[in-house]
Amino acid sequence: MLIQVPEQGTLADVAAHRLAHSIVTGELAQGQKLNEAELAERFGMGRGPLREALRHLEGMRLVTRIPNAGTRVVVLDRKTLSDIYGVREALEGMACRLAATQMTDEEIAKLSKLLDSHEEQIKKVGGKVYSQSERDLDFHFQIARGSRNEMLMHMLGSEQYQLLRMCRYRTSRKATRTKPALQQHRQIVAALEQRDGELAELLMRRHIHGAWKSISEMIDKEEEEAA
Amino acid sequence: MLIQVPEQGTLADVAAHRLAHSIVTGELAQGQKLNEAELAERFGMGRGPLREALRHLEGMRLVTRIPNAGTRVVVLDRKTLSDIYGVREALEGMACRLAATQMTDEEIAKLSKLLDSHEEQIKKVGGKVYSQSERDLDFHFQIARGSRNEMLMHMLGSEQYQLLRMCRYRTSRKATRTKPALQQHRQIVAALEQRDGELAELLMRRHIHGAWKSISEMIDKEEEEAA
DNA sequence: CCCACTCCGATTGTCGACAATCTAGGCGAA
DNA sequence: TTCGCCTAGATTGTCGACAATCGGAGTGGG
Numbered sequence: 001m002l003i004q005v006p007e008q009g010t011l012a013d014v015a016a017h018r019l020a021h022s023i024v025t026g027e028l029a030q031g032q033k034l035n036e037a038e039l040a041e042r043f044g045m046g047r048g049p050l051r052e053a054l055r056h057l058e059g060m061r062l063v064t065r066i067p068n069a070g071t072r073v074v075v076l077d078r079k080t081l082s083d084i085y086g087v088r089e090a091l092e093g094m095a096c097r098l099a100a101t102q103m104t105d106e107e108i109a110k111l112s113k114l115l116d117s118h119e120e121q122i123k124k125v126g127g128k129v130y131s132q133s134e135r136d137l138d139f140h141f142q143i144a145r146g147s148r149n150e151m152l153m154h155m156l157g158s159e160q161y162q163l164l165r166m167c168r169y170r171t172s173r174k175a176t177r178t179k180p181a182l183q184q185h186r187q188i189v190a191a192l193e194q195r196d197g198e199l200a201e202l203l204m205r206r207h208i209h210g211a212w213k214s215i216s217e218m219i220d221k222e223e224e225e226a227a
Numbered sequence: 228m229l230i231q232v233p234e235q236g237t238l239a240d241v242a243a244h245r246l247a248h249s250i251v252t253g254e255l256a257q258g259q260k261l262n263e264a265e266l267a268e269r270f271g272m273g274r275g276p277l278r279e280a281l282r283h284l285e286g287m288r289l290v291t292r293i294p295n296a297g298t299r300v301v302v303l304d305r306k307t308l309s310d311i312y313g314v315r316e317a318l319e320g321m322a323c324r325l326a327a328t329q330m331t332d333e334e335i336a337k338l339s340k341l342l343d344s345h346e347e348q349i350k351k352v353g354g355k356v357y358s359q360s361e362r363d364l365d366f367h368f369q370i371a372r373g374s375r376n377e378m379l380m381h382m383l384g385s386e387q388y389q390l391l392r393m394c395r396y397r398t399s400r401k402a403t404r405t406k407p408a409l410q411q412h413r414q415i416v417a418a419l420e421q422r423d424g425e426l427a428e429l430l431m432r433r434h435i436h437g438a439w440k441s442i443s444e445m446i447d448k449e450e451e452e453a454a
Numbered sequence: 455c456c457c458a459c460t461c462c463g464a465t466t467g468t469c470g471a472c473a474a475t476c477t478a479g480g481c482g483a484a
Numbered sequence: 485t486t487c488g489c490c491t492a493g494a495t496t497g498t499c500g501a502c503a504a505t506c507g508g509a510g511t512g513g514g
Contacts, residue, residue, distance in 0.1 A: 010295075058283070294466090297506095
């Protein structure tokens with residue numbers, strides 16, 4: 001559901017998806033320079049479509065482009081991540097508030113079932129935490145869809161979504177706080193079931209704020225280790 | 228300050244700015260199909276750079292692209308505008324809250340002076356209301372900058388900003404509520420001066436909510452006239 | 455009369471080559 | 485030695501032409 005199949009459409013679209021994947025997974029390191037000719041050959045296409053793909057990624061803020069100096073993979077420093085989580089707190093909070101009145105009972109039930117399968121997976125294995133991230137993002141995305149606000153869905157889905165995944169790949173290897181996160185997700189769904197938008201927003205904001213605090217500490221430790 | 232000079236850099240950037248301008252001013256009608264060859268010739272460039280520009284505008288949500296079927300100017304229907312204003316309420320509210328603690332005294336003073344010149348212009352002429360819109364947007368953009376949140380600035384500046392301007396062009400010919408808006412701007416600046424983030428957020432949210440209500444009614448009237 | 459098929463023009467998608475620009479390294483002078 | 489200049493290579497920006505695809509007019513059959 002999360003991984004869209006872009007193997008149709010223009011070559012530029014395919015290239016954009018493949019590049020986005022490579023960037024998110026870290027296959028292309030942060031700050032790395034992207035050589036157009038090299039990438040074009042690797043993808044088996046001309047430089048035209050590839051340049052269009054880079055423009056697309058630029059709009060998605062996955063790469064930074066400087067005229068006559070090439071494009072580079074974006075660097076997720078502490079400030080950038082902080083900004084992202086701040087915006088996400090506002091937007092996802094809003095999404096929750098709207099979703100509480102806009103989602104159908106079926107959608108909410110589906111959300112609850114998503115958490116069930118999530119919980120099951122946690123009990124089963126501890127090593128496959130990565131998958132948790134994907135599911136977590138899926139949870140958040142479903143709520144964004146529930147808001148029925150196209151602009152909101154686009155911002156949380158297409159744009160921030162990729163940056164978030166990127167961030168997850170950096171941090172998800174370490175022990176994450178999957179259990180408290182699941183608990184918070186449950187609370188949010190409960191609020192949605194009660195159609196309590198205000199509470200749902202509050203819980204989501206607190207959830208994201210906590211996630212940022214956790215990640216922030218993780219970054220601190222990494223910096224200490226590096227130093 | 229608002230109108231960036233893009234007459235430097237790549238042709239694609241120039242084309243993107245010129246196209247954005249044409250779309251925002253209504254020179255290119257909503258829903259109109261954009262012919263690549265025709266536009267390329269009009270701008271005196273090849274189709275390559277122009278296609279890159281279209282990709283850029285696509286990311287900015289100013290145009291919609293369908294593979295093998297061309298790109299069209301976005302259509303701002305009621306639902307889309309409603310969504311935009313909803314998101315703006317959340318984001319600009321957040322910007323205000325942050326700006327109350329992040330902006331320097333000089334910046335706030337500058338903001339106040341901006342409103343002075345704004346007021347003066349209102350007294351002078353009634354016909355030049357369009358300029359009011361630009362100044363209004365400038366006011367909002369300065370607050371977004373004051374938040375010190377890059378992601379927020381980008382979302383409110385580069386993306387929504389263009390769509391908003393587009394909307395303004397549609398509605399600003401009619402009598403607008405410049406005076407109450409100015410009054411609300413004053414209140415917001417006062418809250419910023421007092422470093423009261425919560426109040427500033429509340430006032431901004433109310434301001435935007437009111438603006439949407441006003442525009443919504445205007446759309447209703449237009450639809451009545453059309454029917 | 456209406457539907458489906460076919461063909462053609464127009465438009466988009468793609469490629470390869472050329473021009474403009476930047477970067478790195480060597481060379482010479484202070 | 486170090487600074488600045490200059491050349492050479494690589495990389496980006498741009499263009500024109502070709503291939504692929506789509507929409508619509510026209511036509512034939514039911």
